Amino acid sequence: MSEYRIQGMTGEWExxxxxxxxxxxxxxxxxxxxxxxxxxxxxNTQVSLVDAAMPGMLPVPNAECIxxxxxxxxxxxxxxxxxxxxxxxxxxxxxxxxxYQISQLYHPLVGEGEIEISLDDKNPEADVKRIGIERIHVxxxxxxxxxxxxxxMSYVDLNRSGVALMEIVSRPxxxxxxxxxxxxxxxxxxLRYVGSCDGNMDQGSMRADVNVSVRRPGEExxxxxxxxxxxxxxxxxxxxxxxxxxxxDLIEDGGRVVQETRLYDPDKNETRxxxxxxxxxxxxxxxxxxxxxxxxxxxxxxxxxxxxxxxPDAKRHRYENALGLTPYAAGVLTADVETARWFEVLVAAAxxxxxxxxxxxxxxxxxxxxxxxxxxxxxxxxSLEDSPVSPAGGAELLALIADGTISGSxxxxxxxxxxxxxDSAAVIVEREGLKQTSDTxxxxxxxxxxxxxxxxxxxxxxGGKEALFGFFVGQTMKAxxxxxxxQVVNELLRKKLG
Amino acid sequence: MTNITDLTVAAIRDGVAAGTFSAVExxxxxxxxxxAAQALNAFIVTTPDAALDAAxxxxxxxxxxxALGKLAGVPIGMKDLFATRGVQTTAASHILEGFxxxxxxxxxxxxxxxxxxxxxKLNLDQFAMGSSNExxxxxxxxxxxxxxxxxxTAMAPGGSSGGSSAAIAARLCPAATGTxxxxxIRQPAAFTGISGIKPTxxxxxxxxxxxxxxxxxxxxxxxxDVRDCAIMLEVMAGFDPKDSTSLDLAVPAWxxxxxxxxxxxxxxxxxxxxxxxxxADVAKSWDDxxxxxxxxxxxxxxxxxxxxxxxxxxxxxxAPAEASSNLARYDGVRYGxxxxxxGANLQDMYAATRAAGFGAEVKRRILIGTYVLSAGFxxxxxxxxxxVRTLIARDFELAFQHxxxxxxxxxxxxxFGLGEKSADPLAMYLNDVFxxxxxxxxxxxxxxxxxxxxEGLPLGLQIVGRPFDEQGVLNAGLAIEAxxxxxxxxxxxx
Numbered sequence: 002m003s004e005y006r007i008q009g010m011t012g013e014w015e016x017x018x019x020x021x022x023x024x025x026x027x028x029x030x031x032x033x034x035x036x037x038x039x040x041x042x043x044x045n046t047q048v049s050l051v052d053a054a055m056p057g058m059l060p061v062p063n064a065e066c067i068x069x070x071x072x073x074x075x076x077x078x079x080x081x082x083x084x085x086x087x088x089x090x091x092x093x094x095x096x097x098x099x100x101y102q103i104s105q106l107y108h109p110l111v112g113e114g115e116i117e118i119s120l121d122d123k124n125p126e127a128d129v130k131r132i133g134i135e136r137i138h139v140x141x142x143x144x145x146x147x148x149x150x151x152x153x154m155s156y157v158d159l160n161r162s163g164v165a166l167m168e169i170v171s172r173p174x175x176x177x178x179x180x181x182x183x184x185x186x187x188x189x190x191x192l193r194y195v196g197s198c199d200g201n202m203d204q205g206s207m208r209a210d211v212n213v214s215v216r217r218p219g220e221e222x223x224x225x226x227x228x229x230x231x232x233x234x235x236x237x238x239x240x241x242x243x244x245x246x247x248x249x250d251l252i253e254d255g256g257r258v259v260q261e262t263r264l265y266d267p268d269k270n271e272t273r274x275x276x277x278x279x280x281x282x283x284x285x286x287x288x289x290x291x292x293x294x295x296x297x298x299x300x301x302x303x304x305x306x307x308x309x310x311x312x313p314d315a316k317r318h319r320y321e322n323a324l325g326l327t328p329y330a331a332g333v334l335t336a337d338v339e340t341a342r343w344f345e346v347l348v349a350a351a352x353x354x355x356x357x358x359x360x361x362x363x364x365x366x367x368x369x370x371x372x373x374x375x376x377x378x379x380x381x382x383x384s385l386e387d388s389p390v391s392p393a394g395g396a397e398l399l400a401l402i403a404d405g406t407i408s409g410s411x412x413x414x415x416x417x418x419x420x421x422x423x424d425s426a427a428v429i430v431e432r433e434g435l436k437q438t439s440d441t442x443x444x445x446x447x448x449x450x451x452x453x454x455x456x457x458x459x460x461x462x463x464g465g466k467e468a469l470f471g472f473f474v475g476q477t478m479k480a481x482x483x484x485x486x487x488q489v490v491n492e493l494l495r496k497k498l499g
Numbered sequence: 500m501t502n503i504t505d506l507t508v509a510a511i512r513d514g515v516a517a518g519t520f521s522a523v524e525x526x527x528x529x530x531x532x533x534x535a536a537q538a539l540n541a542f543i544v545t546t547p548d549a550a551l552d553a554a555x556x557x558x559x560x561x562x563x564x565x566a567l568g569k570l571a572g573v574p575i576g577m578k579d580l581f582a583t584r585g586v587q588t589t590a591a592s593h594i595l596e597g598f599x600x601x602x603x604x605x606x607x608x609x610x611x612x613x614x615x616x617x618x619x620k621l622n623l624d625q626f627a628m629g630s631s632n633e634x635x636x637x638x639x640x641x642x643x644x645x646x647x648x649x650x651x652t653a654m655a656p657g658g659s660s661g662g663s664s665a666a667i668a669a670r671l672c673p674a675a676t677g678t679x680x681x682x683x684i685r686q687p688a689a690f691t692g693i694s695g696i697k698p699t700x701x702x703x704x705x706x707x708x709x710x711x712x713x714x715x716x717x718x719x720x721x722x723x724d725v726r727d728c729a730i731m732l733e734v735m736a737g738f739d740p741k742d743s744t745s746l747d748l749a750v751p752a753w754x755x756x757x758x759x760x761x762x763x764x765x766x767x768x769x770x771x772x773x774x775x776x777x778x779a780d781v782a783k784s785w786d787d788x789x790x791x792x793x794x795x796x797x798x799x800x801x802x803x804x805x806x807x808x809x810x811x812x813x814x815x816x817x818a819p820a821e822a823s824s825n826l827a828r829y830d831g832v833r834y835g836x837x838x839x840x841x842g843a844n845l846q847d848m849y850a851a852t853r854a855a856g857f858g859a860e861v862k863r864r865i866l867i868g869t870y871v872l873s874a875g876f877x878x879x880x881x882x883x884x885x886x887v888r889t890l891i892a893r894d895f896e897l898a899f900q901h902x903x904x905x906x907x908x909x910x911x912x913x914x915f916g917l918g919e920k921s922a923d924p925l926a927m928y929l930n931d932v933f934x935x936x937x938x939x940x941x942x943x944x945x946x947x948x949x950x951x952x953x954e955g956l957p958l959g960l961q962i963v964g965r966p967f968d969e970q971g972v973l974n975a976g977l978a979i980e981a982x983x984x985x986x987x988x989x990x991x992x993x
């Protein structure tokens with residue numbers, strides 16, 4: 002892929018981007034307390050004495066949260082720090098009961114790793130780039146202020162207070178909006194595979210702080226701004242694009258980029274200043290004296306490693322090499338863990354029905370899933386996760402095609418009915434009389450009629466206009482309402498047309 | 500028969516178990532004595548009903564022939580730094596005035612489970628910050644002791660556990676809880692002629708104790724003698740999964756292990772503690788202590804703790820740094836005092852609430868702590884202080900290669916009059932110069948009475964032990980106690 006350049010009045014500019022992604026750790030209880038973490042609960046119903054920072058309350062690390070962060074680190078090939086420590090980040094705000102956030106500044110749990118991103122959807126292998134991960138640390142989330150409950154007062158909801166977050170910090174290796182989007186999407190894919198974060202960006206389970214600077218290609222880094230809490234892949238790409246443009250325009254107008262925190266306004270598609278470095282907080286970080294250093298045993302780390310599932314890159318390669326899928330199909334099917342899971346159940350069921358190896362059926366299954374089911378679900382505005390058709394149901398449909406019971410085009414109709422009614426493919430085929438016929442006598446009779454009705458075209462065909470063959474096939478299929486076996490129709494037509 | 504209120508914890512426990520007197524009789528006797536001692540201001544709230552309820556329960560269990568707890572029938576005082584369910588818990592501050600926890604601290608719960616009853620919540624220096632009990636929002640605690648000059652100068656009971664020390668010395672309770680961050684059990688014990696032990700850091704759970712400086716705070720008992728301290732500590736100590744810094748160790752049978760024979764033991768005398776201008780009476784009591792331990796069979800060795808002089812400065816960086824962060828939660832948002840001036844925004848509310856809710860000493864330490872953690876100063880102060888702390892711990896480690904326990908004065912002087920040092924924070928901080936090193940190193944340390952000075956005021960001797968060796972500390976304390984023959988008690992004037 003050609004390098005991304007911003008065209009300014011004075012020449013070309015390069016954008017340099019790093020992302021800090023906050024991902025909520027999937028766990029039943031909070032990082033340092035036993036309170037629950039479910040999304041959408043009534044305000045202040047998931048708050049322990051620790052989360053409310055009552056006098057004398059103490060944090061106790063939740064081993065499950067640590068385990069998930071370590072698994073995440075291992076999934077991005079990162080170094081796991083066997084000795085890490087929690088620090089306090091001190092500031093006052095009404096959504097921060099302790100008056101400090103417990104985080105890890107000096108000694109994070111996870112060190113350097115990297116993620117491979119694909120920049121060409123059609124061929125994920127064609128244009129790849131590695132984005133460095135600088136560190137992953139765990140920290141507490143804050144509560145939430147509600148300003149719309151009372152005319153003069155703000156309310157505080159502490160349900161999120163103390164929920165475990167992983168902060169995943171990339172190196173400033175990202176050079177374009179597309180790369181930023183691909184990085185965030187790939188990170189989300191990995192987190193969902195690992196199961197350490199549900200990746201629900203619209204529920205705030207994942208959000209990104211986007212660091213952007215611009216420079217002349219190859220020169221020293223420029224001053225960066227940080228746009229906080231961006232909550233979709235699309236918005237991250239928009240932030241990189243608009244913020245880089247703003248900085249270029251500013252510099253070219255003789256201005257100077259100031260280091261500051263900014264907010265993104267999706268309605269206007271622009272960022273605006275939130276606070277500058279001058280009035281930035283002095284967080285007075287220091288080691289949390291309520292907590293001992295976190296020391297991990299080798300056995301714990303190995304147990305985390307052993308618990309990792311097949312990761313997206315490995316799965317994609319396996320789909321290509323062992324199942325014979327195209328790089329594109331393998332990329333699509335592995336982009337989300339639920340899709341891959343669905344696909345694998347589908348292939349396994351289809352293989353079992355057909356009594357053939359999975360590799361023989363994978364391609365057909367992949368084609369059907371990508372071009373038929375995705376399209377149909379899309380029309381209904383549904384996703385694979387709430388598909389009315391199960392993988393086993395899909396396998397049954399595929400088997401009906403494979404054994405010649407129905408044709409491909411009838412299969413489309415059957416799928417529509419399956420989605421509509423929830424009935425199985427076999428029931429629908431039976432009820433609607435959609436079984437295709439291979440009865441040569443019946444087909445021959447129809448063909449004879451088609452040829453008789455279109456005598457002129459038959460002459461043209463015989464005169465050399467061979468493209469008309471498709472026309473005769475179409476007419477025959479139409480006359481038989483699609484229920485004739487297309488292979489048989491082809492054979493008979495060829496015979497009759499000589 | 501002796502007055503019940505003159506009895507020790509052991510005597511009350513044994514008397515209740517034997518049926519010599521009932522637990523209710525004991526509770527009533529102490530309740531009456533507490534009620535008559537308001538002039539000392541040792542309690543912030545009294546809870547006579549709680550004491551009686553616990554006593555009735557013990558009497559009922561005894562009548563039913565059930566096994567009794569280790570403190571069955573013993574009424575005690577609870578420092579008002581421990582959260583007590585349903586009973587106001589203030590840390591002697593205005594900002595927590597009226598705060599009633601829905602939870603019970605681990606240590607107090609263990610005491611109630613062992614059959615102890617609560618006479619009330621004891622006054623202290625505000626947020627445990629102070630050495631004279633003059634920083635409480637609820638007024639000074641007055642020591643029951645007076646100088647023998649016939650005057651009536653109100654004397655400091657020490658701090659921060661000044662309500663505890665005064666109440667025990669005045670026989671308002673046979674024992675009480677204390678907490679020690681930089682001497683807050685030992686110095687008030689020394690000032691009032693009682694015993695107190697700060698165990699190894701992590702022995703007692705900090706869960707439910709209002710935090711001052713988390714890496715130093717440690718609960719411990721205060722009582723009239725060493726045995727009583729051992730009995731109390733056995734109940735208070737123990738692993739608590741709710742405190743990440745809690746020691747996962749079994750609690751030894753300290754009372755059963757008491758043995759004042761020091762044969763084969765080496766007692767270290769740190770030369771750095773013999774500072775120029777050391778109070779002559781204090782120096783003499785130290786020499787007495789050396790002689791007593793020698794008499795008990797110990798070998799006396801001189802040791803060196805070379806970084807001692809840096810301990811106090813390091814302490815007054817680390818403790819305020821942690822305090823500045825620990826006290827950030829008192830913000831007027833969720834509980835305690837809220838001062839919301841007309842038209843105030845959030846920042847205004849914080850400022851007004853904390854200005855009104857914290858006393859001068861607390862504010863001073865929050866400011867110091869905030870300063871030493873600030874960008875640009877952190878390495879010069881906090882990091883440096885942590886290095887000093889490591890060196891001090893190492894000093895002790897090396898010293899304990901040559902001795903089993905260390906003997907030193909608890910405080911550089913006997914008690915002073917209230918108001919005599921309150922204008923000079925540094926002079927006040929110097930009170931803890933001998934106590935702070937053991938706190939920084941997390942070591943068990945206790946103070947036992949050694950005698951009276953020429954003004955008729957008690958002096959204490961401090962024993963510091965190896966990590967987890969509370970037994971060694973208690974035994975050396977017992978050896979001193981047996982020889983000091985300290986029987987003086989304040990004459991009742993209140």
